[in-house]
Amino acid sequence: MSILSSLLGVLFVLNLVLAGAIIFLERKDAGATWAWLMVLFFIPLLGFILYLIFGQNLTRKRLFDWEDMKKIGIEDLIQKQINSLKEHRFPFKNETASRYQDLIYMHLINNEALLTQDNEVQLFTHGEDKFESLLKDMDAAQDHIHIQYYIFKKDHLGKRILEKLTEKAKQGVKIRVLYDEMGSRRTRRRFFKELLAAGGEVAVFFPSKIPFINLRLNYRNHRKLVIIDGKVGYVGGFNIGDEYLGLNPKFGYWRDTHLRIIGSSTLAMQTRFILDWNQASRSKKIAYDLRYFPQPSFTGHAGVQIVTCGPDSEWEQIKNGYIKMISSAKRSIYIQTPYFIPDVSLLDSLRIAALTGVDVRIMIPNKPDHLFVYWATYSYIGELLKAGVKIYIYDNGFIHAKTIVVDETISSVGTANIDVRSFRLNFEVNAFLYDQTISESLSAVFRKDMEKSRELTMEEYDERPLKIKLKESISRLLSPIL
Known part of the structure; x- marks a missing residue:
């Protein structure tokens, strides 16, 4: 018994040290930190091995480097665009891009995403x-x-x-x-x-x-x-x-x-x-x-910015682009995503948009390809239903599109889902589109997909079984590391 007690004591102390490393050395998002601490608490030692595999921080590592990049002249072009935007003399070729100078500027500063027209x-x-x-x-x-x-x-x-x-x-x-x-x-x-x-x-x-x-x-x-x-x-x-x-x-x-x-x-x-x-x-x-x-x-x-993000970056460039688009909305926001696990900032921006009268519509699949992600998605959409967001469940197979359209004027299409994994863990790329014709086409596609979807009502959501609510609660706790 004394040997077992000693081993348990050593394990407890080691777990505290490992937990301290996660809290003080990595400086992660608070939600992700708590999720990993739960893993350590329920699965001592093995939890830290899982952390080494799934949770290491890459923001301090320079993964992508290309010295010849200077020969392309992109850095000079980016600086010229930044300066001309600051001085309000940028040669916009269409009115849509001109109306969203702040979003374009943010992508230039934050991601060196050159605007091409x-x-x-x-x-x-x-x-x-x-x-x-x-x-x-x-x-x-x-x-x-x-x-x-x-x-x-x-x-x-x-x-x-x-x-x-x-x-x-x-x-x-x-x-x-x-x-x-x-x-x-x-x-x-x-x-x-x-x-x-x-x-x-x-x-x-x-x-x-x-x-x-x-x-x-x-x-x-x-x-x-x-x-x-x-x-x-x-x-x-x-x-x-x-x-x-x-x-x-x-x-x-x-x-x-x-x-x-x-x-x-x-x-x-x-x-x-x-x-x-x-x-x-x-x-x-x-x-x-x-x-x-x-x-x-x-x-x-068409005006286009190619925006990328990844765990090697301090900033969440694509998520920031989404939030900026949402905050600029005056009439409508159409979102299609297979996974919907937003962080607080994105969730609040959608909720605020809906509460101010913007027509916010989100379309998600009717079937899961990742169970925990699927149930976590349902936990978040419940909050948005209360704010007046319209949720559509796509019934014609599986919807995997990653699109957002604002005011049928600007849009984004790419590889990034609306979830923590895409914003912080995966390497992603999106095209931000400043073109009304393209955005109207994407809006038309959304409305056509609505014909093959059903709207999830607040009443239906409230009547879901207890076992579903339990699945949602557990999945939501793990959502920062899904």
């Missing part, structure tokens, strides 16, 4: 349309294809994309494929052997250094980017896999949102890809070359 933007909501367009653009590639996905599956669609990439590699087009190890955990490097044999290159983001153990398991690259010849870019919610074509019986029809962009914003997307590639592929880094940053004359009129 010569973009043509095409909207995709069906997987078949998106991938047919992507395959067509890849077929037309002359110089390079840079492709980055969180999930790259080795199923029918994955093989079809890979066959096209291999074909282009054999034609002399430079192919680089970057995927996330966790998202594509069932995909092995041998899947790409024919592409590699043809001269293509493949890199994996945050791979396991020890088999079956990944100390960066909780920090994943959730970005989806394709850049073709530095002229055409794709960004949005679709990954590569048959379920994104609606072929998975569990989810049924897959509703997502993706963008095809022709314009100078592709150069910002290219820079992001190269930064991610050089972090993942230490031995085959990309050096600056004009071939990756061509200067053709684009004829579009």
